Amino acid sequence: MKQKVYMYQKFERLWHWLQALLIFFLALTGFEIHGSFSLFGYQNAAVWHTYAGIAEVILFAFGAFWFFTTRIWKAYVPTTKGLIDQMMFYAKGIFNHEPHPYKKTPEMKLNPLQRLTYLAFGFFMMPLMIITGVIYVFVVDGTIVISPFWLSIIHTFGAFLIIAFVITHIYMTTTGHTILADTKAMITGYEELDDEEHHHHG
Ligand code: HEM
Structure with missing residues (x-):
């Protein structure tokens, strides 16, 4: 028996996909600044990264408001x-x-591993990037608060953590009912849950 469940509300879906776009763009421009490759041109990358960073701070604040x-x-x-x-x-x-092993419901949609990972993402990785990123803006402006060397090490380390998260996250999205089922759910909001499988065999 399959059951259609409304799993992700409009705000959650909008937040999720904006977050995905911003992180992708931040990583792309950030690693151009880092010197890993040449794509937009260093000057463009640096300016756009700062704008995207400010957009990220705002999006994160809306997410935090929704969360609390x-x-x-x-x-x-x-x-x-x-x-x-x-x-x-x-x-x-x-x-x-x-x-x-985990039976997902709209109220309790995160399995124990997701709880830990998303907590680390929301309370450690993103705050680390936002705090070091905002300080970075001031360093670039000439107001040095912390040695740019350490700032660069921490901000780049955080970038690697987030990329590791994103790669794992995308792999995990393919482990639902079908390869694209979980992605579809994050687009439409509706997820098909297999009653039998989810309840009994685990
Ligand atoms: C997912 C989030 C983010 C990623 C993956 C990311 C990635 C990076 C990377 C790889 C660098 C190069 C660091 C270096 O080589 O020293 C960088 C630099 C920088 N980031 Fe981010 N960043 C993120 C978020 C932010 C945020 C939220 C801000 C806040 C405004 C920000 C502001 C900056 C600034 C100002 C620089 C230095 C730019 C320059 O030197 O011209 N970043 N970022």
């Missing part, structure tokens, strides 16, 4: 319950076509 003023934060409270099962599933069970 709705009950959505409840889904992010970390737990060790089921964490090992979830890890074992991605390491092994998934290759044996075992059912997903």
